[in-house]
Amino acid sequence: MSMGLRSRRWALSALLLGASAWAQAQTLTVSAAASLGDAMKALVPRFEAQHPGVSVRLNLAASGVLLQQLAAGAPVDVLATADEETLDRATAQRLIDPATRRVLATNTLVLVAPAGSHLTGLDALTGPGVKRIALGKPGSVPAGRYAQQALEARGQWAALQPKLVPADHVRQVLDYVARGEVEAGFVYATDAASTAGKVRVVATVGGHAPIRHPVAVASATGQHALARAFVQFLASPAAQALLRQQGFGAP
Template sequence: MPAQSAHSFRFRSTVAAALCTVALFALSSRASAKDELTVSAAASLTNAFNDIARDYEARHPGTHVNLNFAASDVLLKQIEQGAPADVFASADEATMDRAAGAGRIDASSRKDFAANTLVLIVPDANAAVPTKLDDLSQATYKRIAIGNPDSVPAGRYAKQALAAAKLWESLQAKLVQAQNVRQALDYVVRGEAEAGFVYASDAASQATKVKVALTVPTATPVRYPAAAVGSCKEKPVACEFVQFLLDAQSRATLSRYGFSAPTP
């Protein structure tokens, strides 16, 4: 082969190899972006979603699930401000309705995947246990933990229940507001509050440290919806994760942590 032709062949081979490397890198980058999933979920879902995320990753090798937990309203605010999120799971329908109204979710992907119950808890060591909401007026209960009703669904449910019992105004001085339902739980666990409003699933997570005094009726059922943020076309894996929440394995996990199946 003439020297010029050999040089030309080597040059073309080098260029081709470089282009292949660039193409493979681009494909790898796109795959990585597709396989990275950020799930913003209500604080009460912490334990269950840690397990569900591991189960999802095991079933979808190469996919990594990042979890972000906070009060539902706080999560929606983060999404509205551009924080990364592919899936949003809230602790009430109202917050998801606002997300849908603002065009933040793919409404077609929205699914109710779990239900819960609001309960009143006290420290396990407490001898006194309230048998009705009116008992919270007693001097025994100096501090009552409650999620901030302005941002925490559990707090809104509790406020509605106290208002219906005509106790909301009279108990104001006793209420200790928490940033999320898990913080309300911690206040009771640490003995910093003599009672607190949390979900049954939260109480179950600290069954040796708190006891359920009573189940609190709510005006609307406590249901958990999830949806893909943005569009399923943009990130199909987000919709796949929402569907996975309805899977038998996920339902078993949710049940193990004190959640129930949502009713129509």
């Protein structure tokens, strides 16, 4: 065999191998609520390690924003929200495969204040010492919706309106409190734990719908099997153990 023919065959083999590797490489887009951000960032490398050639791209935002993006045709393979109501709306719009839906974890709503604050509880929110209270926009941020339900149940919602500072997502609320820009804010217990030393949990908040973080495969995904594998991975003992370490409750 001539050197020229051998070189051409080697070149063709390399080209075919490269094409094969490209075909095997897959990117999975996971849209997740901002409150799940830290957990997802820890879980994704483990999933990628179990699936060579797969790269997971995280899209983090408020649950309502994620739903709007999906409805507008954004390329999403998996949707994980901070509440069941948002996923119910996604189901009604046929944006997810309902057969793949499952609860990933549960959570708790808490009232937090800056670390040096002397705030004593929910009743103190109406006092003169509290001028600004941050919470997620109830229309798009589930944590804000839970907070509104809780405050309405206590008869405080109307009275606190002038003090409320709306935020685009729960992590923004946490930032406002940690920087001392507000006297109090409503976040998840998992968020409060992530900034220990900067914020103080004043009270555990009740009087709202149960906080469940559901997940499902997007109906328009072109990678249904891989997306389903990711959802199943989130339910695995290893993934659930990591979620418990981060403060999430069992499904």
